[in-house]
Amino acid sequence: MAVRACGFIVFRRLAGCTPPPDAIEYLLLQTSYGEHHWTPPKGHVDPGEDDLTTALRETKEEAGLGAEQLQVVDGFERELRYEVRGKPKEVLYWLAELSDPGTAVALSHEHQDHRWARLEEACSLARYPDLQDTLRAAHAHLEGR
Numbered sequence: 257m258a259v260r261a262c263g264f265i266v267f268r269r270l271a272g273c274t275p276p277p278d279a280i281e282y283l284l285l286q287t288s289y290g291e292h293h294w295t296p297p298k299g300h301v302d303p304g305e306d307d308l309t310t311a312l313r314e315t316k317e318e319a320g321l322g323a324e325q326l327q328v329v330d331g332f333e334r335e336l337r338y339e340v341r342g343k344p345k346e347v348l349y350w351l352a353e354l355s356d357p358g359t360a361v362a363l364s365h366e367h368q369d370h371r372w373a374r375l376e377e378a379c380s381l382a383r384y385p386d387l388q389d390t391l392r393a394a395h396a397h398l399e400g401r
């Protein structure tokens with residue numbers, strides 16, 4: 257059976273800007289282990305836990321951002337499937353806006369750095385084509401495309 261993980265593509269709109277969408281920045285976290293890769297906050301589903309609860313818990317644990325600071329965007333959900341050390345893994349992402357764009361991110365020991373990045377920088381940090389596609393799809397969703 258596949259390992260399952262859930263998380264949020266968290267974004268913020270720069271202070272003083274109503275969309276245009278190029279004023280949107282996405283949150284990426286860099287692991288403090290392994291390849292030091294960058295992904296949005298996400299993590300494994302605990303036994304008996306529902307997916308959305310996992311996404312909220314992991315976002316709180318990994319970025320210090322709680323449900324009360326996030327607004328989940330309707331109608332966006334993406335599932336990625338890839339292999340980790342030969343085993344299948346599924347990752348489900350929702351999209352959420354950080355209500356106060358000035359809120360500080362607080363990392364756990366699992367991550368060594370974070371970045372608020374516009375779409376193109378976010379895609380170059382998140383170097384996996386499926387994650388890049390997901391970020392682009394999120395951006396298109398926010399643009400109303």
Ligand SMILES: Nc1nc2c(ncn2[C@@H]2O[C@H](COP(=O)(O)OP(=O)(O)OP(=O)(O)OP(=O)(O)OC[C@H]3O[C@@H](n4cnc5c(=O)[nH]c(N)nc54)[C@H](O)[C@@H]3O)[C@@H](O)[C@H]2O)c(=O)[nH]1
Nearest residue numbers: 261289290291293295298299300336338340366384386387
């Ligand atoms: N010391 C050490 N400890 C580790 C290591 N590894 C884990 N720990 C421990 O596990 C805990 C984390 O637990 P959670 O937070 O609950 O889980 P996740 O958030 O799910 O975290 P992971 O890091 O396990 O999973 P991924 O991000 O999925 O990365 C796995 C591999 O998949 C590739 N990959 C990543 N993203 C994409 C993508 O979007 N697209 C594609 N196509 N591929 C992608 C990439 O090749 C990458 O290397 C940590 O606290 C550590 O204790 C490790 O190497 N060394």
